[in-house]
Amino acid sequence: MRQIGDSTFIEEVENYQGVAVIDFWAxxxxxxxxxxxxxxxxxxxxxxxxxxxxxxxDENPTVTNKYRIASIPTILIFKNGTVAETLxxxxxxxxxxxxxxxxx
Amino acid sequence: xxxxxxxxxxxxGPAGLSAxxxxxxxxxxxxxxxxxxxxxxxxxxxxxxNYLGFPNITGQELKENFQRxxxxxxxxxxxxxxxxxxxxxxxxxxxxxxxxxxxxxxILATGMEYTKPLKGEVEFLGRGVGYCATCDAPLYKGKVVTxxxxxxxxxxEANYVSELAQKLYYIPVYNGDYKLSDKIEVIKDKPVEVKxxxxxxxxxxxxxxxxxxxxxxxxxxxxxxQLVPGLEMEEGHIKVDRNMKTNLxxxxxxxxxxxxxxxxxxxxxxxxxxxxxxxxxxxxxx
Ligand SMILES: Cc1cc2nc3c(=O)[nH]c(=O)nc-3n(C[C@H](O)[C@H](O)[C@H](O)COP(=O)(O)OP(=O)(O)OC[C@H]3O[C@@H](n4cnc5c(N)ncnc54)[C@H](O)[C@@H]3O)c2cc1C
Numbered sequence: 001m002r003q004i005g006d007s008t009f010i011e012e013v014e015n016y017q018g019v020a021v022i023d024f025w026a027x028x029x030x031x032x033x034x035x036x037x038x039x040x041x042x043x044x045x046x047x048x049x050x051x052x053x054x055x056x057x058d059e060n061p062t063v064t065n066k067y068r069i070a071s072i073p074t075i076l077i078f079k080n081g082t083v084a085e086t087l088x089x090x091x092x093x094x095x096x097x098x099x100x101x102x103x104x
Numbered sequence: 105x106x107x108x109x110x111x112x113x114x115x116x117g118p119a120g121l122s123a124x125x126x127x128x129x130x131x132x133x134x135x136x137x138x139x140x141x142x143x144x145x146x147x148x149x150x151x152x153x154n155y156l157g158f159p160n161i162t163g164q165e166l167k168e169n170f171q172r173x174x175x176x177x178x179x180x181x182x183x184x185x186x187x188x189x190x191x192x193x194x195x196x197x198x199x200x201x202x203x204x205x206x207x208x209x210x211i212l213a214t215g216m217e218y219t220k221p222l223k224g225e226v227e228f229l230g231r232g233v234g235y236c237a238t239c240d241a242p243l244y245k246g247k248v249v250t251x252x253x254x255x256x257x258x259x260x261e262a263n264y265v266s267e268l269a270q271k272l273y274y275i276p277v278y279n280g281d282y283k284l285s286d287k288i289e290v291i292k293d294k295p296v297e298v299k300x301x302x303x304x305x306x307x308x309x310x311x312x313x314x315x316x317x318x319x320x321x322x323x324x325x326x327x328x329x330q331l332v333p334g335l336e337m338e339e340g341h342i343k344v345d346r347n348m349k350t351n352l353x354x355x356x357x358x359x360x361x362x363x364x365x366x367x368x369x370x371x372x373x374x375x376x377x378x379x380x381x382x383x384x385x386x387x388x389x390x
Contacts, residue, residue, distance in 0.1 A: 030239065031239075057242075057243065058242065064243075068231075068303055070232050070243060070303060071231075071243070090188075090333040091333060091334050092190075092333070092352055094193075094334075094352075094353065095334050
């Protein structure tokens with residue numbers, strides 16, 4: 001899974017025309033670990049239509065603050081560079097997939 | 105990782121016990137979480153006259169009958185509190201503090217003992233309101249944090265967060281001596297409402313208002329919607345169909361947690377249905 005951060009976020013997400021799904025996570029966060037394999041599976045299933053990437057909040061304070069991440073995991077779905085959907089906390093695979101399918 | 109059980113049952117009241125008995129009869133590998141005393145609501149009942157077959161029984165006696173039944177069927181209770189349940193797709197992960205359990209199906213039989221949420225609590229969940237201070241503490245580095253503690257364990261979490269936060273207020277919702285670090289300001293007042301715009305900005309108390317970036321609410325028991333992220337609720341209860349199915353594949357529920365009337369034999373009957381549904385779900389996976 002691609003890791004992006006403060007230096008690449010504008011180019012990779014904000015200037016990206018299309019749908020990008022970003023998982024904000026950290027190594028110390030249990031629910032993030034549970035979400036990780038689900039995020040991988042979704043990438044395998046939808047990765048040709050949607051851009052998937054992760055942001056480590058410990059290493060990237062600028063984007064973390066900019067998008068006011070107050071709890072992790074948080075998944076942001078961007079459409080043409082703006083946030084279209086926010087998912088806070090662990091979510092079951094089916095719920096995320098149903099949401100993403102609206103955007104493909 | 106340990107073994108993957110067929111069915112994990114959370115709760116040891118009549119709903120959970122009846123589910124355990126019926127899943128076991130159908131030869132499923134089960135794990136049952138709860139308390140050695142089964143349920144406070146059983147022990148407390150002075151006289152029960154509406155449990156078919158046991159007229160005029162006390163709650164204590166009914167509890168002892170239930171316990172004999174468990175022993176006769178070789179069903180053990182794993183005395184651990186489940187903190188979160190993650191629906192992974194084809195299985196579930198159940199977390200009990202540091203321990204993890206896996207099961208193909210889950211039956212929720214947690215009763216109805218959780219405290220009502222504060223005004224604004226649900227609205228700002230994940231936007232400044234949290235239930236696990238140690239989990240999200242690093243995000244509050246240099247910010248103002250308020251911890252509402254319902255028990256002694258909350259003090260430890262508050263001490264940890266105070267090392268990172270710029271300022272920490274502690275609001276105890278119980279009496280006792282507080283073992284808190286000197287940096288923490290204890291406020292004895294009643295929380296009323298979490299306020300903010302997009303994110304939390306303040307906590308209103310009965311006699312004052314605190315400016316704060318985050319509010320952690322640390323309770324004894326958590327509602328099913330928090331216990332199982334993604335679980336659909338309806339008017340404070342878990343939403344199920346006639347087969348005790350929830351909106352999550354492989355997750356079933358029974359007893360007080362799915363709705364009124366709150367009665368023993370209804371709970372036991374629903375536990376039976378949930379077990380049979382879970383058994384056919386597990387069988388269909390092969
Ligand atoms: C004083 C009193 C008298 C009553 N009298 C009657 C009566 O005469 N007749 C009647 O039919 N009903 C009566 N009731 C109602 C009855 O007690 C309930 O309807 C019944 O207990 C519901 O069973 P349950 O299995 O759904 O939940 P509960 O009995 O509440 O059991 C749930 C159990 O799961 C545990 N649990 C919850 N969350 C977790 C978790 N995350 N991890 C591990 N364990 C967990 C709880 O601590 C509890 O032990 C009475 C209740 C009270 C309080």
